[in-house]
Amino acid sequence: MLCICVCVYRPVLAKAIHSLSRIGDELYVEPQDDGLALRSVNSSRSAYACFLFAPLFFSRYTIPSGHAFRCKMAIKSVQAVFRSLASLEKTVEKCHIGLDEKKNRLTFTLHCKHGLLKTHNLSFQDSESLQAVFDKDSYGNVFRSHPRLLVDTVVHFPPSLEEVTVSVSDERMWVRNHVEEEDRSKSMLTELCLASDEFDHFAVTTQNSVTFCLKELRGMLVFAESTGLPVSMYFDEPGSPLVLSVTDSVLEGNFVLATLSDDSNHRKNNSRREQTPPPPPNDDFMDDDMDSYLIAMDTSIAPGPSATRPPTPPLAVSTYSKQPAAANHRSRLIAEEQEEEEEEEAELADSAGPPNKKFCSLFFGSVLPPSSQTSTQPVTNQEVLASDSEDDEQ
């Protein structure tokens, strides 16, 4: 046994796994010096989630020294270990996670009431480290509230709704369903307004709005609500990821969701709310910005400089030039296509291809091979990008 984590069973571990299962199909397990990291990313790589359980969370935490171990496994099989949350809470007394490297099995042992012992030996695959590049501390807009506030907000949206738009001013936050321009006449718009005093913390430096997928937000909220931990939301520019985070003394959870980068978003905002347009520097650097914050999968074992997460002062020009350099080194996920992206943006505003593809294409945008700089195909990214991400997984 190489790595051993023992803990008095806490439902939060199971809940974290269940909420990760709402993101992706695979669970990335990485025992680190600073705790056990559980991560997941969705197939389009537009959403990423990570839970870090500090060594103190466990009554015993031993990890292999010398070489790093990381693996991925089907999240369903791990979920099966913690299937019925309610009964687990009542029956499980102790949980033991161990690695048997000889047999290539990760062992979950649950010590239950009445002496019942459940052992699950799960097979795993070696994997690259999964690490999203984001620096939420550099984000201009930060909000923190009890999960209830957001739960009560999203409950008004139908389950079929894919994306929501969050807009902020100095005093308020608006949450509304995102509707494609062309569908606007047919759809019902729902908008909720939250006053700043409903939040524990409400800090706005740039008044803008971001659009992101609701599904992952809901997944996060289920976790946050069941644990009662306050949710922090960080975002900056449309196109740069939105980060949702929960923190406790022994655990940290971060959900990184790509946001829609769409010029029409700005226009819409400005007309609707007479908002001051974002400061010009933001616009100029938006695309670089996206690259630097894009969820990048680190395929190298030794993480590049970005793993150290340089403290980036918000909106500082220098950061943007620094970060893509770091990211480029890691994989083709970060491609040098700023020019292309800029042109694409311009075209998107008018051509506006298949509605949802637009959203996806953004996140895949950075996976585009540089050859597409001709920029004649603004929305044909999908296949290219899907296959790219597949390659990445292999």
Add this chain to the structure above:
Amino acid sequence: MPLSTQSQADDEPYVLVASLDNARNLSNILKSITFKDHAIFSATPNGLKVTVEDSKCMQANAFIQADIFQEFTIKEDLVGFQVNLTVLLDCLNIFGGSTVQGVSTALRMCYRGYGYPLTLFLEEGGVVTVCKINTQEPEEPVDFDFCSNNVTNKVILLSESLKEAFSELDMTSEVLQITMSPSQPYFRLSTFGNSGNAHYDYPKDSEMMELFRCTTTQTNRYKMSLLKPSTKALALSCKVSVRTDSRGFLSLQYLVRNDDGQICFVEYYCCPDEEVEEE
């Protein structure tokens, strides 16, 4: 009961008459063995035995003792017939099978003998429905020759503890492996699925273990698809006795308490999986 007033005891031509104030006491237990359409009914003065088989490898028997019935009259030593169990269950629930307290369907089940249909008189709230279900030539049930003298290992568990395990079983596993042993791991259920294997170990001194009598270490595999239907009986039951004989045959006996607190038994026999028998 309006039904009982209709009975004219002696001049009835029936070889079997069985009445129940609450048809649910019968339908619930029959439901727990419904995994194939055809059921063999054999009635003796002791009661009713209903047998369902699958692939000649698995057999389920439900025993409903004569005293569960308010009336149980049998004119021969053995009355046997075969009916479609699904149809019978549909008939028993013809009034919707209401679970509301105080509302129950009364049943009078009559059989005239070979070649005649099984007649059900069902009454609820003054409405009487008569159902006639055609009977079929009774097949000879497989004799699993499971006799208690050959039992090597036996445990009795409170069902509660097995329910959890069965609800969590990895269904991607083709087999369920049962290990019974006088030493560790005592009683173990194992699955071998796509994502790895899982073991559920019950220590012999657990409060869930009412009886532990294992003489030899035995590991046998049973087809998950054959055992799966037994979870229906497990769900109803309060205790289960797990036995294996020297050939590795498995017997699962479930003690089921009905709505009125009476006790019935459901029994499953299952053949072990050939390929690993000699492991």
